[in-house]
Each structure stands twice: as C-alpha cells, then as structure tokens.
Amino acid sequence: MRILVTGGAGFIGSHLADKFLAEGHEVAVLDNFSTGFRRHVPPAARLYEGDLRDTAFLRRVFEDFKPEAVDHHAAQIDVRKSLEDPASDAQTNVIGSIALILAAVRGGVRKFVYASTGGAIYGEPNYLPADEAHPVRPECAYGISKHTVEHYLELYRVLEGLQYVVLRYSNVYGPRQNPHGEAGVNAIFIGRMLEGKAPTIYGDGEQLRDYIHVGDVARANLLALRHDRCEIYNIGCGIGTSVNEIVRLLSRIMNFRELPIYAPARMGELQKIYLDARKAKRELGWMPAMDFETGLRETVNWFRQARAAEPV
Numbered sequence: 242m243r244i245l246v247t248g249g250a251g252f253i254g255s256h257l258a259d260k261f262l263a264e265g266h267e268v269a270v271l272d273n274f275s276t277g278f279r280r281h282v283p284p285a286a287r288l289y290e291g292d293l294r295d296t297a298f299l300r301r302v303f304e305d306f307k308p309e310a311v312d313h314h315a316a317q318i319d320v321r322k323s324l325e326d327p328a329s330d331a332q333t334n335v336i337g338s339i340a341l342i343l344a345a346v347r348g349g350v351r352k353f354v355y356a357s358t359g360g361a362i363y364g365e366p367n368y369l370p371a372d373e374a375h376p377v378r379p380e381c382a383y384g385i386s387k388h389t390v391e392h393y394l395e396l397y398r399v400l401e402g403l404q405y406v407v408l409r410y411s412n413v414y415g416p417r418q419n420p421h422g423e424a425g426v427n428a429i430f431i432g433r434m435l436e437g438k439a440p441t442i443y444g445d446g447e448q449l450r451d452y453i454h455v456g457d458v459a460r461a462n463l464l465a466l467r468h469d470r471c472e473i474y475n476i477g478c479g480i481g482t483s484v485n486e487i488v489r490l491l492s493r494i495m496n497f498r499e500l501p502i503y504a505p506a507r508m509g510e511l512q513k514i515y516l517d518a519r520k521a522k523r524e525l526g527w528m529p530a531m532d533f534e535t536g537l538r539e540t541v542n543w544f545r546q547a548r549a550a551e552p553v
C-alpha cells in the first residue's frame with residue numbers, strides 16, 4: 242500500500258514510517274520540520290517538505306504520490322502553546338487537518354488514520370479508566386482542536402464515504418521523543434538526568450497518567466490501516482503511573498542519586514487520567530506488549546546512544 246504519513250519527521254510519525262516500510266509498504270513523509278527532525282525520516286521514505294495548511298502543496302503531494310492511505314500525525318502538540326495562541330493551534334490542527342481530509346477525499350484515499358488524544362479530551366474523568374463513551378470535556382485548546390477533527394472525519398464518511406479510524410492515545414513515550422519539548426515527561430526527565438540535573442516535578446507528583454510505548458502505538462496504526470470499520474479507539478495501557486513513580490524508576494535504571502525538585506502545580510493540569518483500551522483489544526486485536534519498566538530502560542539506552550552520537 243502507498244501510505245502518506247503526515248508528521249513523519251516527528252516522534253511518533255517516524256516510528257510509523259519505519260514500521261510501514263518494514264512491512265513492505267511504500268511510504269511518503271509530509272512534514273514542515275517545525276518540531277520534527279530530518280534525521281528521523283527513514284531514507285527509504287519519499288519526503289515532501291511543506292506545510293499541511295498549504296492546499297497547493299497538498300494537491301502536488303497527492304498528485305505525485307497518489308496515496309492509498311493517509312496516517313495523519315502532523316500537529317501542534319504543545320498544550321501550553323495552544324492556550325497562549327489558540328488560533329494558531331487551530332490553524333494547524335483543525336484547518337490543516339480539514340485541508341488534508343479534503344485532499345484525501347479528492348484523491349480517492351481508501352483509509353485515513355487520525356492520531357487523536359485520550360489524555361486531553363476527557364477532562365478530569367467521571368470514572369477511571371476512561372473509555373471512549375466517557376463525556377468529552379477538553380480543558381485546553383489543544384484537546385478541543387484534536388477532538389474537532391474527529392467530527393470532520395465522521396462528516397466526510399457520511400458525505401463522501403471516507404473510511405477512517407481514530408486512535409486516541411494516552412501519553413506516548415519512547416526513543417526519539419524530544420527531551421526539550423513541553424510534552425513527554427519521560428523524555429524530559431531522562432534528558433535532564435543524563436545532564437546530571439535533578440528533574441522538576443510540578444505539584445506533589447501524585448498525578449496519574451497512562452504511558453504507552455511508541456512501538457505499541459505503531460502496531461495500533463498498522464492494525465487500524467487494515468481495519469474495515471470507521472471507529473474511535475483509545476490506545477493506552479489502562480494503568481495510572483504517578484510522576485513520583487517515574488522518577489523512582491528512572492533513578493534506579495540510571496543509577497541517579499539526586500532528589501527531584503518540587504515546584505508549584507501547573508494551572509489546568511489534570512490530576513488523573515488513564516484509558517480503557519478494551520475496545521481496541523476486542524475490535525482491532527490490539528493490546529500493549531511493552532511493560533513500562535522495560536520500555537523506560539530501552540528509552541534510556543536510546544537517549545544515551547543518541548547523546549554520544551550528537552546532542553539531542
């Protein structure tokens with residue numbers, strides 16, 4: 242299959258590109274390198290450098306590559322930026338996604354997979370783990386923009402027969418995550434600890450999150466591409482891990498002795514969220530395979546090697 246991966250120079254998208262190529266698919270990456278890296282794009286993938294919001298560029302990409310499937314991961318992912326400048330967040334995440342959906346419909350794309358979020362749309366949950374039927378109550382502009390696109394996908398299924406799958410991820414971690422970003426507490430902590438600096442914990446560190454390894458996420462995307470129903474699936478491990486627990490695990494793995502620094506809680510941060518992904522198990526045949534401690538060890542090793550090769 243010819244698969245266009247948007248955001249394929251980014252953390253998750255580049256793992257998808259690797260996975261699809263390994264499965265024998267033809268892959269093209271579309272990215273504007275706003276947060277992605279050229280070195281993460283696999284050499285075997287075709288590269289289209291440009292912006293999602295540029296409709297003339299999208300037309301050229303679709304005419305040239307003629308994708309049979311689109312796996313949409315390009316986005317503005319910074320929650321804080323989304324609150325500072327919600328219009329710009331919506332420009333990329335909503336307007337850019339609409340342009341891509343329309344290009345896919347016009348191009349006769351057979352399957353559209355969309356990376357949504359389970360961590361930022363349910364709000365402070367009524368019950369845990371939160372399943373797909375949990376009320377949607379985003380508490381940040383990023384959550385609103387990511388969720389809005391789900392409605393457009395359903396609209397174009399009804400209007401044009403677009404076949405889509407929405408994957409609502411929990412907190413994804415693993416090799417290639419940006420340690421200098423706002424998102425990805427594991428990468429940020431590992432980055433600091435490798436520099437010999439104590440990690441900073443905002444609040445009491447008892448906030449619970451669901452951490453899913455990027456390899457498991459890549460597998461979910463592969464299954465979604467083959468899936469024959471238009472559905473929404475949570476993709477998470479269903480377990481809440483506290484920030485304090487992450488620091489304890491990393492300190493052990495990295496033999497790091499300094500204690501974390503505690504800073505005031507950040508406004509608007511959820512106290513607890515973890516996802517019920519049993520629907521993905523039943524219907525997609527997906528289950529997480531990587532346990533958190535093994536995944537963290539692998540991630541630490543990757544960051545060590547990457548630091549030795551070049552600064553990340």
Ligand code: NAD
Binds near residue numbers: 254291
């Ligand atoms: P990332 O920032 O590493 O990747 C995003 C990629 O999109 C980057 O390569 C960036 O250069 C590209 N991009 C951004 N704006 C673009 C534009 N206008 N045109 C073209 N390319 C553009 O982030 P990630 O963590 O890999 O996230 C990938 C997707 O997964 C996003 O859609 C995000 O909302 C979703 N997601 C991520 C997580 C997580 O924990 N990382 C959780 C839930 C959902």
